[in-house]
Amino acid sequence: MTETITQSTATQKTVYEFARAATISGWWWWALLVVSLGLVVFGCIRFYRRDTAELSRSVSLTLIALRLVTIIGLVFFFFDFQRRTQREITRPSEVVVLVDTSQSMSLAESDQIGSQTRAQRAAALLADHELLDDLAKQHRVNVYGFGDAAEPQLLESRGGMPAGVGSADTAADDSGQTTGDPAISMVAVFGLILVGLAAALSIASLLVGGLMTGGGEAKADGSQERLGWLLAATAATLCAGILLCGGSYCVQSTRTLASLVGLAPAKEVTESVDSESAEQPDTPESIKVLDWSEAVAASASQSRIGDAITTILASHDPTTLAGIVVMTDGQNNGGTNVGSAMATARRSEVAVYPIGLGSSQPPTNVRVVDLDAPKRVYPNDKFAIAAVLQGTGGKPLDVTVELLDGLDTTQPDGTNSANLPTEVIDSQTVQIAGDGTLAGVKFELEPESVGRRRLAIRVIPPKADQNEKDNLRDARYEVVARKLRVLTIAGGPTREYRFVRNLLYREKSIRLDTWLQTGQPGISQDADELLTQFPSTAAELFEYDAIAMFDPDWTAIPAESLELLDRWISSQAGGLILVGGPVYHSRWLRLRTDPRVARIAGFFPVTFSSRGLMAGSGRQGGETAWPLEFTPEARRAEFLWVTDDPASSFEAWDSFGGVYDYVGVKAAKPVAKVYAYFSDPTSRIGDTLPVYLASQFYGAGRVYFQGSGEMWRMRRESDAYFDSYYTKLVRWVSEGRLMRDSNRGVLLVDNPRAMVGDSITVRAVLTDEQFEPLTVPEVKAKLLTPSGRIDDVRLTPVEGETRAGTYSGRFVVREAGNHELRLTLGDALSEELFRQNVQVRLPTIELERPRRNDEELLELATTTGGRYWKADPEVTNQLLVGQINETLLPQPQTTILPGTPDSIFNQRRNATLLWLIASVLTMEWVIRRLHRLA
Numbered sequence: 046m047t048e049t050i051t052q053s054t055a056t057q058k059t060v061y062e063f064a065r066a067a068t069i070s071g072w073w074w075w076a077l078l079v080v081s082l083g084l085v086v087f088g089c090i091r092f093y094r095r096d097t098a099e100l101s102r103s104v105s106l107t108l109i110a111l112r113l114v115t116i117i118g119l120v121f122f123f124f125d126f127q128r129r130t131q132r133e134i135t136r137p138s139e140v141v142v143l144v145d146t147s148q149s150m151s152l153a154e155s156d157q158i159g160s161q162t163r164a165q166r167a168a169a170l171l172a173d174h175e176l177l178d179d180l181a182k183q184h185r186v187n188v189y190g191f192g193d194a195a196e197p198q199l200l201e202s203r204g205g206m207p208a209g210v211g212s213a214d215t216a217a218d219d220s221g222q223t224t225g226d227p228a229i230s231m232v233a234v235f236g237l238i239l240v241g242l243a244a245a246l247s248i249a250s251l252l253v254g255g256l257m258t259g260g261g262e263a264k265a266d267g268s269q270e271r272l273g274w275l276l277a278a279t280a281a282t283l284c285a286g287i288l289l290c291g292g293s294y295c296v297q298s299t300r301t302l303a304s305l306v307g308l309a310p311a312k313e314v315t316e317s318v319d320s321e322s323a324e325q326p327d328t329p330e331s332i333k334v335l336d337w338s339e340a341v342a343a344s345a346s347q348s349r350i351g352d353a354i355t356t357i358l359a360s361h362d363p364t365t366l367a368g369i370v371v372m373t374d375g376q377n378n379g380g381t382n383v384g385s386a387m388a389t390a391r392r393s394e395v396a397v398y399p400i401g402l403g404s405s406q407p408p409t410n411v412r413v414v415d416l417d418a419p420k421r422v423y424p425n426d427k428f429a430i431a432a433v434l435q436g437t438g439g440k441p442l443d444v445t446v447e448l449l450d451g452l453d454t455t456q457p458d459g460t461n462s463a464n465l466p467t468e469v470i471d472s473q474t475v476q477i478a479g480d481g482t483l484a485g486v487k488f489e490l491e492p493e494s495v496g497r498r499r500l501a502i503r504v505i506p507p508k509a510d511q512n513e514k515d516n517l518r519d520a521r522y523e524v525v526a527r528k529l530r531v532l533t534i535a536g537g538p539t540r541e542y543r544f545v546r547n548l549l550y551r552e553k554s555i556r557l558d559t560w561l562q563t564g565q566p567g568i569s570q571d572a573d574e575l576l577t578q579f580p581s582t583a584a585e586l587f588e589y590d591a592i593a594m595f596d597p598d599w600t601a602i603p604a605e606s607l608e609l610l611d612r613w614i615s616s617q618a619g620g621l622i623l624v625g626g627p628v629y630h631s632r633w634l635r636l637r638t639d640p641r642v643a644r645i646a647g648f649f650p651v652t653f654s655s656r657g658l659m660a661g662s663g664r665q666g667g668e669t670a671w672p673l674e675f676t677p678e679a680r681r682a683e684f685l686w687v688t689d690d691p692a693s694s695f696e697a698w699d700s701f702g703g704v705y706d707y708v709g710v711k712a713a714k715p716v717a718k719v720y721a722y723f724s725d726p727t728s729r730i731g732d733t734l735p736v737y738l739a740s741q742f743y744g745a746g747r748v749y750f751q752g753s754g755e756m757w758r759m760r761r762e763s764d765a766y767f768d769s770y771y772t773k774l775v776r777w778v779s780e781g782r783l784m785r786d787s788n789r790g791v792l793l794v795d796n797p798r799a800m801v802g803d804s805i806t807v808r809a810v811l812t813d814e815q816f817e818p819l820t821v822p823e824v825k826a827k828l829l830t831p832s833g834r835i836d837d838v839r840l841t842p843v844e845g846e847t848r849a850g851t852y853s854g855r856f857v858v859r860e861a862g863n864h865e866l867r868l869t870l871g872d873a874l875s876e877e878l879f880r881q882n883v884q885v886r887l888p889t890i891e892l893e894r895p896r897r898n899d900e901e902l903l904e905l906a907t908t909t910g911g912r913y914w915k916a917d918p919e920v921t922n923q924l925l926v927g928q929i930n931e932t933l934l935p936q937p938q939t940t941i942l943p944g945t946p947d948s949i950f951n952q953r954r955n956a957t958l959l960w961l962i963a964s965v966l967t968m969e970w971v972i973r974r975l976h977r978l979a
Contacts, residue, residue, distance in 0.1 A: 105273075138935040180204065237306055401899060736750075
């Protein structure tokens with residue numbers, strides 16, 4: 046979430062004001078202005094009364110009035126009478142609803158039989174009742190889901206301005222400048238008529254004044270009085286006409302004077318408007334959720350309440366945020382501490398209103414957290430099945446755990462995928478603590494028949510168990526008779542090579558051949574067959590499933606054999622392990638003109654420094670051991686698990702002491718996955734450490750790179766660590782060969798053991814019926830989920846891939862259990878089926894504390910000025926909705942944008958005032974001349 050969703054409405058209002066008045070501060074200035082204006086008016090009246098003492102009263106009053114009009118016009122000039130259009134921007138009140146989507150929300154809300162889950166209660170509040178509809182009447186409502194991500198995800202947005210608030214489109218313009226203005230302004234026409242009448246009266250006044258000069262004294266006195274009233278009428282008519290005509294001309298500043306009085310067509314006069322005034326408010330589109338159960342599904346591995354609240358406060362305006370409603374069980378276990386979010390909300394004066402879902406007492410429940418079983422086993426070869434159980438409820442629980450096994454009856458089209466085995470092979474009674482701690486249980490199984498089978502671990506739960514769906518986990522495995530064929534190649538008898546060779550030779554499921562390039566004829570090696578050269582034919586090479594090369598002498602391998610190796614990896618899904626070393630690694634890099642160099646470099650998932658020397662860009666004979674710096678990708682790589690679980694595995698990696706040397710890696714290729722870096726900070730290349738462990742898909746096969754042959758050092762901690770690492774690694778890189786269900790290609794997944802919410806990358810290398818690369822635009826695979834649902838997974842050609850027929854896609858696992866991916870090629874007569882399994886488990890961190898955290902939620906509400914509601918089963922949703930709507934009061938925010946003065950209005954105002962002042966001064970001068978005044 047990177048932007049705030051807001052909605053504003055605007056109203057326009059025309060304001061007339063004296064601009065100079067706003068700049069005058071202090072009572073003494075106003076006092077000085079009032080006194081000065083009073084003295085001017087007093088002097089004007091006194092002067093004219095004395096000057097016109099011998100004239101009639103009407104003439105005297107007319108002259109005084111004309112001079113006062115002049116003074117009033119100058120006052121308007123001085124105070125700078127202006128017009129501007131201001132806008133009132135009203136931002137609506139806003140409410141944010143945060144919904145917890147972590148896996149703890151999948152727990153039942155109480156111990157009552159058939160009780161709904163916490164996520165279902167949240168979905169019911171949002172979907173089945175009037176919570177959002179009622180809030181949207183007075184607020185802008187945004188609903189977010191939060192879990193293990195750093196920022197919450199917007200799910201729905203609705204509502205806007207409360208009823209009765211106008212908008213910019215419907216606001217009336219007080220200036221009268223609407224699009225419906227008539228072509229002729231009657232005010233301007235009437236004013237112009239008055240000006241014409243004043244002109245006529247002026248002529249009449251001149252005639253009467255002229256006749257006065259020819260009469261006697263008495264006649265002159267009577268005529269003088271009549272002339273005075275005629276002049277007064279002329280002055281009043283002239284002023285009224287100028288004010289009406291000029292005022293209309295000023296107010297309707299988008300029209301010309303000729304168009305106002307009907308002498309010309311209506312034509313608008315325009316001017317540029319400042320961007321602030323012209324800016325229109327943003328009105329975002331509403332976002333609707335169709336299925337709240339799906340939108341707030343409990344799938345996240347963490348609950349980051351603090352991060353969610355902090356993000357909302359940072360991205361929403363606190364002045365309009367009426368409150369944050371948080372639907373959660375209160376178990377914050379990732380990201381920012383809730384206390385920090387509380388402090389931020391308190392400083393921002395934003396109240397938080399938690400709705401506590403679940404029960405203050407942990408619900409009774411037993412669940413199978415994880416099931417670990419091998420994908421491929423051999424007949425009459427016992428193997429272990431390990432399951433992890435977890436119980437909640439407060440009391441220890443005695444449960445029976447059963448192992449089920451049977452043939453896999455799933456059809457190619459996915460039907461019967463929900464049919465689990467029914468035969469109980471073994472059972473155990475175990476006691477599980479009710480405080481959420483994990484308990485392990487193990488079984489042993491000895492397969493007898495070859496084929497695809499399915500096993501399951503089932504718990505017989507207590508009567509009060511709240512979730513039947515988590516009482517069983519299943520897995521698919523295959524019983525095969527063929528041994529894994531492995532070839533080891535070494536430039537010299539290094540420790541790493543010797544330990545690995547001995548390990549693989551002792552492994553019953555592996556047939557080992559070896560080629561020691563420096564070996565002499567007649568030497569003895571622990572291997573099923575000794576080679577003296579690289580396999581020279583496809584028939585010989587294609588028999589192998591994996592090749593492990595320890596600092597090999599690439600110059601001893603001819604170009605034709607390298608081409609065969611390329612074909613074996615890319616089209617036959619072979620697995621290649623490349624271990625760097627100090628002797629031969631740098632030699633092939635120096636062969637710059639040799640055509641083999643480009644092909645050899647293509648095998649590696651990394652690129653190398655131009656120097657390429659161990660003592661140059663790498664390190665040889667280091668004096669200090671440095672631990673490996675593992676990446677998040679490594680935590681999901683099962684071949685790096687040297688113990689039964691990932692946590693203790695990486696503790697073992699940290700304790701073995703680290704490595705001294707590495708070859709000169711420049712960077713990882715874009716398609717590669719990096720698992721570990723050499724952690725010496727002095728070895729940085731730019732901003733990154735040297736890559737030590739990495740892998741890549743090479744066509745249908747996998748290539749794995751290790752920066753030096755020093756894993757033998759793990760034997761100081763335990764031989765089992767070293768044996769587990771290399772045994773799992775060989776099986777992992779050769780997985781493509783072992784999983785080949787058809788000679789028309791291979792189907793691979795990047796992570797066969799995943800967590801709920803992980804994204805799984807799928808890769809397929811396919812051919813047509815003539816074994817030429819497949820060229821269709823897409824292929825569709827079927828994903829069989831533990832719940833029995835069948836989803837489509839779309840695979841498309843890989844962009845930039847030089848080998849045709851390579852397809853890729855991805856899917857997200859959203860539930861725990863065994864997922865099987867199936868891809869079918871051909872028709873019913875020549876159908877080819879490809880299969881891959883992904884075992885998915887739930888993280889345990891979310892279920893360690895199943896009790897509702899009333900203390901922290903109450904503190905969150907109290908500290909921020911909010912209110913805490915406990916959504917207990919006896920509290921109805923209708924009651925919660927009513928209380929929430931009564932508590933959250935609207936908090937809109939109004940901002941006034943003053944706008945800029947109308948420049949056209951100012952120009953026309955000045956013109957009108959000049960017209961008025963010039964007219965009254967002219968008339969005053971004429972009157973004075975008629976009466977022979979100085």
